[in-house]
Amino acid sequence: MAVRRNPFKPTAGALPPLLVGRQDVIDEFVESIEDGPGAPGRITIFTGPRGVGKTVMLTEVADQVRQLGWVTISDAATPGLVARMTHALTRRVDELGDKPTRPMTGFTLPGVGGGLTFAPPPEVVVDFRGQLGKLLDLLEPHGTGLMLAVDEVHRKSIDDLRALATTYQLLTSEGRNVALAMAGLPSSVSDLLSDDILTFLRRANREVLDDVPLGEVRDALGKTVTDEGRTITDDALEEATAATGGYPFMIQLVGYHVWRKADGDVIDLAAVRAGVPAARKRLGSTVHETALADLSAVDRTYLLAMSHDDGPSRTGEVAKRMDVTPFYASTYRARLIDAGIIEAVDHGYVDFAIPYLREYLREHAARYEMAARHRKR
Ligand SMILES: Nc1ncnc2c1ncn2[C@@H]1O[C@H](COP(=O)(O)OP(=O)(O)OP(=O)(O)O)[C@@H](O)[C@H]1O
Ligand SMILES: [Mg+2]
Incomplete structure (x- = not known):
């Protein structure tokens, strides 16, 4: 097989092979x-x-x-x-x-x-x-x-x-x-x-600017792969698309790592299952880490409290977990919405605006909890 260049561009500011949904x-x-x-x-x-x-x-x-x-x-x-x-x-x-x-x-x-x-x-x-x-x-x-x-x-x-x-x-x-x-x-x-x-x-x-529709992500991933002379099976394309969550940076990360993990002309489910964790890891070390570093210790505590939920969090419940008044928590809620880290969903509920941030926080909870405690002293 000829060595093919990886068409995906998981780099800040780099023009993607196909600009999805814009x-x-x-x-x-x-x-x-x-x-x-x-x-x-x-x-x-x-x-x-x-x-x-x-x-x-x-x-x-x-x-x-x-x-x-x-x-x-x-x-x-x-x-x-x-x-x-x-x-x-x-x-x-x-x-x-x-x-x-x-x-x-x-x-x-x-x-x-x-x-x-x-x-x-x-x-x-x-x-x-x-x-x-x-x-x-x-x-x-x-x-x-x-x-x-x-x-x-x-x-x-x-x-x-x-x-x-x-x-x-x-x-x-x-x-x-x-x-x-x-x-x-x-x-x-x-x-x-x-x-x-x-x-x-x-x-x-x-x-x-927000996440882009998954249908367009699927088309763009498929087309980018075939334009570069490879093919991708339907189930692999489906799973890769879902893993992006429609988040533009993740489209490039998933594409890039899945491309790397495949060794023949055909990208299959095994390549996707090997590539997605690699993409998530990179997302953590670039986007998540940078986003969290910009925040205060209390902002991060708010996010950690949210990460206990599998879906949107009730703001009242988050305050309870933080052991603060709802009024106090609402200041941090507003700051995090402004920073583009979380978003208000239904009335009284918030959710993460950056994909996999919940999982990242769970995996690294110990580190951020310790930092928060350290600062308080
Ligand atoms: N519409 C899109 N379709 C596919 N990939 C995209 C799209 N928009 C951006 N990307 C990819 O996402 C990544 C991030 O893009 P970009 O650097 O423009 O984001 P940003 O909003 O400027 O981020 P930051 O807030 O960190 O400056 C790049 O790898 C880029 O190629
Ligand atoms: Mg930018």
């Missing part, structure tokens, strides 16, 4: 580009739990918008964002313009230290506006425009985001051909939307 959301954004300046979808914020595919959505919509002849500039919201974007804009202006608009000098990015973040200096913001204007002057006569994509929005770069947002607002009020796509975890996004200066973002189109 066509509508992509179409909506691309239509807003076609609809012209002022279309509401032109400011979109993608949000949702870890590993749901936010970064991939930004990449995909930027790709499609570029195919319409637009220029796109993508970056992550870390301090220095505006300066970096200005730098990128200047390069594009130089490439598209007849002659260099000015000598290419690198920006000295504001440093970050001692817990302080630095607002972009006024001259950087002025330069940002200037370069945006120049680039749009070059693009608009051709009927195209500029899209900015900002990943991992977070309070730590609030000053840059404020400068970006006010500048963007100015451009839209002037009817310029611009679009802005952002992505972040639900807690970071709601945090930003409560900022006084970022009020106009509250009118942005918010796309909450």
Whole structure:
């Protein structure tokens, strides 16, 4: 058998072989580009739990918008964002313009230290506006425009985001051909939307990304396998599909590990049964561990209390298990919902938003319980 490359991409931010279940959301954004300046979808914020595919959505919509002849500039919201974007804009202006608009000098990015973040200096913001204007002057006569994509929005770069947002607002009020796509975890996004200066973002189109339908997962797994020259039996495909829970990151993990465990041209049930535990293990060491590390000890105690149930947990019961008042527990419930770790299901019930987190917590309960007790002292 020829050695075949493994087509699955279980890596943060990596474009999957097939983007499952997101066509509508992509179409909506691309239509807003076609609809012209002022279309509401032109400011979109993608949000949702870890590993749901936010970064991939930004990449995909930027790709499609570029195919319409637009220029796109993508970056992550870390301090220095505006300066970096200005730098990128200047390069594009130089490439598209007849002659260099000015000598290419690198920006000295504001440093970050001692817990302080630095607002972009006024001259950087002025330069940002200037370069945006120049680039749009070059693009608009051709009927195209500029899209900015900002990943991992977070309070730590609030000053840059404020400068970006006010500048963007100015451009839209002037009817310029611009679009802005952002992505972040639900807690970071709601945090930003409560900022006084970022009020106009509250009118942005918010796309909450969620698990994708299993039927589409099945089709995508099957097609990815056959496109790469192998086949998969029906029962194996069924079991692999179910193991993903419709969670995008798990689609790639299951695909990747099942592919590895099969040795012939045909992927069978045995390969799936060997691959799924490997996929779950990787999910634990990447997604679960990272998600739990971001939380406080009490947040984790709340989750441990939930993990006793096989399905959704009653919030009153969780409080009882934690030995706290329902009121006290409700603060943590709200925080965990905001962080995209759990979700409210029926009235008075919560459930895990990340697949296999329950199982992961059960398996590692001792470690997290001990850490919680340690902190309390
Ligand atoms: N719609 C999808 N179909 C199939 N695979 C997907 C889809 N969306 C994302 N993936 C895969 O899931 C993984 C995680 O995607 P991505 O890094 O975009 O998530 P994220 O939401 O940005 O996560 P984080 O919150 O950690 O930044 C990647 O391996 C990616 O290939
Ligand atoms: Mg991401």
